[in-house]
Amino acid sequence: MAFWLIQALNGISFGMLLFLLAAGLSLIYGLMKVLNLTHGSFYLLGGYIGVAVVRTTGSFVLATLAGAFAIAVVGVVMERFFLRRFHLQELPQALLTFGFLFIFSDLAMVIWGSDPETMPKPALFDHSVQLGGFYYPSYRLFIIAFGLAVAAFLWWLQEGTRVGAMVRASVDNEEVARALGINVSLLFSLVFALGAFLAALGGVMGGPIVGVYPGADFDVLLLGFVVVIIGGLGSLKGALFGGLAVGLLDNFGKVFFPELALFTVFAPMALILAWRPSGLFGHE
C-alpha cells in the first residue's frame, strides 16, 4: 500500500511541474495561436539561473524569483521583436521558436557546461514527514501544494479579473476585442511573459527532484506537448488534468516497464488522439 501511495505522490508532484510548463504553453496557444517550441528552453534556463543564484546567495526564494522574472523578460523580448511579425503564420513561428531552442540550448552548454547540476532543496523542506505508515520527502508535498495554488491563482486570474476577461474576449474574437478598445498586443506580451514565467518556475522548482541538465529542454517540451495533446490546447483545466495524467503515467511506466518507459505516456496519448483529436478539454 505504502509503495502505491509513494509512487502516486511521486507521479503527482512531477505532474505538477508538467502543469506549470503546460499551462504556459496552453495559455500562449489559446490567445495567440503560437506553438512555442522555445518553452523547453524557458524551463531549462530558469533552472540554470536558479542554481546560479542559490549558489551565490543561498536563498531558494530569491533563486525562484530571479529565474522566473529573468525568463519572463526573455519571453517579452522574443514576443515583441520576433514572434509579433508572424501573427497566425505557423511555419515561420515554428522555425523561429525552434531556432531559439537551439540557440538557448547551445548557449547554456557554453555557460554551464555539459555536466548535470542539482539544485539544493530549500532548508524548510529538506526533511521527510510521516504520512500514516511511511516517510515522504516534504519537498515533493510542497510542490504539489504549490502547483495547486498556482492552478487556483491562474483560474482566478482568468475567470475573476478584468485582465482575464480581456484575455477571454481576445481569445473569442480578436478583432472585436481590438475594436472595443482592448489593447490586445499588450495582452500578447503579458500572456507570453506569464507563460515563460511559469515554465521557468517549473525549471527552478523541479531542480531539486529532476535536476538541471543539457537536453532537459527537449525532454520537458515533449512531455509538455503530450500534456496539452491529452488535455487540449488552450485549456487551463486540460493542462492540470493532462499534467497529472502524464506525471502518473510517466512515473508508473518507469517503475513497471523501464525499457518502454516513454511508451506508457505515448500510447494513451495516441488513444486519446484517436478518440478526441482536440484533447479532452479542447474545443475546435
Add this chain to the structure above:
Amino acid sequence: MNTEPRQRNNAACGLAAILILGMLALPYFLSSYYLGLAIEMMIFALFAMSLDLLVGYAGMASLGHAAYFGVAAYTTGLLALRLGWNVWLALPAGVLMAALTAALFGLLALRTRGSYFLMITLALSQVAWGIAFGWRTLTGGDDGLPDVPRPALNLPLHLSWSLAGSTAFYYFVLVAITVATLLLIRIVISPFGFALRGIRESEARMLALGYNVWRYKFVAFVLAAVFAGFAGCLYVYYNRFVSPDYLHVARSAEVLLMVILGGAGTLIGPAVGAAVIVLLQNLISAYTERWLLILGIVYVFVALFAPNGLVGVFLEYRASRIKRHVKRLNS
C-alpha cells in the same frame, strides 16, 4: 523575356542534362571525402523533397518527418546486419516499413490541421524515437547499430557489383536519387499533384468540387514517407550506422528548415536548401563546436529574412529586373 512554356521546359531539360553530366563526372575530380559530402547532399535533397510534397504542395507542415527516414533506416540496417538480407530485399522492406508507419500515424495525425498537426506529428515521431532508444535488445539503444554492411548489387547472370568503394556507391546513389526525383516530378505535375495544391489553397473548395480531401492527404502523407524512407535506407548504407538520432525531432526540424530555406512548393528549392545545410554543417563543424548555435541562428534568419526561401529571393530579384527593364523600354 519571351519564355514560352515549351522554351522554358527545354531550358530546364538542358540544365538538368548539364547537372547530370556534371554529377557523372564528379568522382574524377573529388577526393573520397568530398564524394561522401556529395552523397550526403543528394540523400538529404531527396529527404527534403519528400517533405516538400507535404509542406509545399499539400500545405501540411509536419515536424515528425524524420520518423519515416529513421524507421526505414533501422529496418534496412537490422535486416542487412542481423539476417544478411541483400539490398534488393532489405531496401524495399525498409521503404515498406516507412509506408506502414506513415499509414498508422496518418490515421491519427490527419484528423487535425495547423499547429495541432505540427505538434502531433512531432509527438508521434517521438514514439518511434522512444522505441529506438528504449528497446536495447533490438536496436542497441543509444549506441545504435554499427557496422551495417555496404551492399553488393547481385545482378542476374551471377554478376555481382560491390558497392563498398566510394565511387561505386556514389554512382549507385546517383542513379537511385535520379530515379526517385523523376518519380517525384511525375507526381507533382500529375492531376494528383494539382489536387494537392488545390487542398493547400482551400480545402473547403476542393470538398465542394467533390474531391475526397482526406484520401488525397492520406496518400500524400504515405507517399512522402515512402520517399523519406528511401532516403533513410540509402543513408544507412552510406553511413553504415544507424542511431536514435536519425529519428530525433532535431532532424525533423532540420529537414523542415531545408525545405523552407530552399523554397517550399518547388522541388528544386528544398534540394538546394538541403545541399546548403549539409555543406554548412560540414564546413562549420570543421572550425567550431558551436554548430548548434549557428544552426539556430540560421533558423531565425530564414524565418525573418527569407520566408519564401532562396527560390523566393531569386524570383523577387528576377521580377525587379523585369520591372526595371520594362521601365527602361517605356521611357
